Amino acid sequence: MALTDTAVRNAKPKSKPYKITDGQGLYLLVNPGGSKLWRVKYRLNGVERKLALGSYPEITLAEARSARDAARRQVAHAVDPNAAKRQARIEASIRASHSFASVAEELIEKKTREGLAEPTLKKMRWFVKLLGRDFGKRPIAEITPQELLHELRKHERRGRLDTTNLLRAFASRVFRYGVATARADRDPAQLLIGALTTARVKHFPAITDPAAFGALLRAIEDYQGDPAVIYALKLTPHVFQRPGEIRHMEWTEVDFDKAVWIIPEGKMKMRQPHSVPLSRQSLAILADMRSLSGSGRYVFPSIRTRERPLSENTINASLRRMGFPKDQMTAHGFRTSASSLLNESGKWNPDAIERALAHMVAGSVRRIYNQSAYWRERVAMAQWWSDYLDELRDGGNVPRQxxxxxxxxxxxxxxxxxxxxxxxxxxxxxxxxxxxxxxxxx
Structure with a gap:
């Protein structure tokens, strides 16, 4: 006789365990202590087995019958329900132990082995912290798009629009890695494209007027401070590479005989090695600096220790002290200044200028071509540019009248x-x- 909800609810414990059967192998085991446990009997390969389905009232009669039917379907396909349950429990345990933070750290370790630049790795670790400790502890497979959006909105409400979108992109990389390594089933960050406010593109403030740029060069010439800062300020306009690349410049990368600075791919934003031709002026600046820091690793060591390069904000702070506010000029702005003035000169191929700036060129064939075809032009351009800077600094450039x-x-x-x-x-x-x-x- 089939069980009813009333019969299950009213079943009283006895001195010994007893069963109340329902049908097709399902029964309720009532223990002396009062617990009521659902069990189902089944046969596989001629051997009788029992499968625990849970306890009443947490598992209702209807739910127990549904679980029994699922177990019978497994048996019909020669699958042992107990083995399947055990495997599912193991997989759930593994998935629960793989939190978002742990998978992110594993991805960062992988990128470290692949030679990703340390500043980029540092930013990835920072992203993990920004997403929060509680979010980081969540099993990566259980995170929903709504849950991720809730975390991202916290930063969006503070006006950190660029950071918010970078966080979403980073989270997407972690989820995709989780999918690839069988710790997640999908990338919820991908579903949030379009849900966040896009920040307006901001260009680094830069001085592009020749006369004003000449005034900046004179201010650098008169600047008083730590020698490493002074020479870094002097070199930056001549080579116009990214501030981080200049800060991390090492003596082993500079070839005085060939007048070239070779930046390894691990330090480059685009993950491609980059050669910078050095003008006579650049070589003279480096030669002066070599007498001060040539025995160490970094060309421009930190004020506090020679084992580290100049800090990230040193050049910008120096520009502020010289009287150039952040909305007028930045360390990165020297690249914009060089790009603008070089293009305005009309003397140089725009592709050569882009290559000098180490901008990525679309297409692998064209990229290889650009790395070699414009080298002679870039050498000439580097010397022309340094000569022009000297003229600006000396006040030789009067705005065209x-x-x-x-x-x-x-x-x-x-x-x-x-x-x-x-x-x-x-x-x-x-x-x-x-x-x-x-x-x-x-």
């Missing part, structure tokens, strides 16, 4: 600009190295 004199256009321009093209049709008198020449401008 144009006045009409009897139908002529008189324009004063610095010598380094050399050949120029203009967007108007008139004969132009150019003063070059003290001599006036007449050009037919286009």
């Amino acid at each position: 144009q006045e009409k004199i009897e139908g002529w256009s008189t324009m004063t321009t610095p010598a380094p600009f050399g050949e120029l093209s203009y967007g108007f049709s008139m004969r132009t008198k150019m003063k070059h190295e003290g001599n006036w020449t007449t050009l037919s401008a286009r």
Whole structure:
């Protein structure tokens, strides 16, 4: 006779355990202590076995019958329900032990072995902390898109829009790694694309007016402070590489004989080695610095210890002390200044300028071509650029002034600009190295 909810509820304990059967192997075991346990009997390969389904009232009669039917379907496919349950318990335990933070740390360790730059690894560890200790402890397989969005909204509400979107992208990398290593089933961060506020693109403040840039160079020349800071400030405009690459510059990377600085791929943002031609001025700055730090590892060691490079904010702090606010000039802004002024000169192939800036070029074939084809031009450009900086620093560049004199256009321009093209049709008198020449401008 089939059981009813009332019969199960009213079953009283006796001095010995007893069973109340339901059908198709399902029964309720009532113990003297009052516990009521669901069990199902089944046969597999001629051997009778028992499967525990849970206790009443946590498992209702309807739920017990559903579990019994599922077990019978497993038996019909030659699957042992007990073995399947044990395997599921092991898998659940493994998945629960793999928290988001532990999988993230494993990914970071993998990237470390692959040679990812230390600043990038440091940022990844910072992202783990930003997502929070409680979130980090959650099993990665159980995290929902809504749960992740809740964590990201905390940063979005504080106005950290760039950080919020970077956090989502980082979380997505962790989830994808979790899927690839069988610790997660999906990437909930992928589902949040479009849910977060996108920050406006911000460009690093930079001085691009030649006369104003000359004033900056003179301020650097007059700056008083730690020698490593002074020489780092002097070198930065000449090589216009990323601040982190300059800070971490090592003597083993500088070849004075070949006049080149070779930055290894582990230090480059784009994970590609980068060669920087060094002008006479750059070599002179490095030679002066070598007498101060040449016995150590870093070209520009920290003020506190020679075992570490200059700190991340040293150059920016020095610019502030020189009177250049953060909305006018930054350490990274020297790259923008160089890019703008080099392109405005009209002397150099834009691809050569991009290669000098170590910007990634789309397409592997074109990237390889750019690494080799523009080297001679980049060497010439490096020397031209340093000469131009000297002229700006010495006040030799006066903003281009144009006045009409009897139908002529008189324009004063610095010598380094050399050949120029203009967007108007008139004969132009150019003063070059003290001599006036007449050009037919286009």
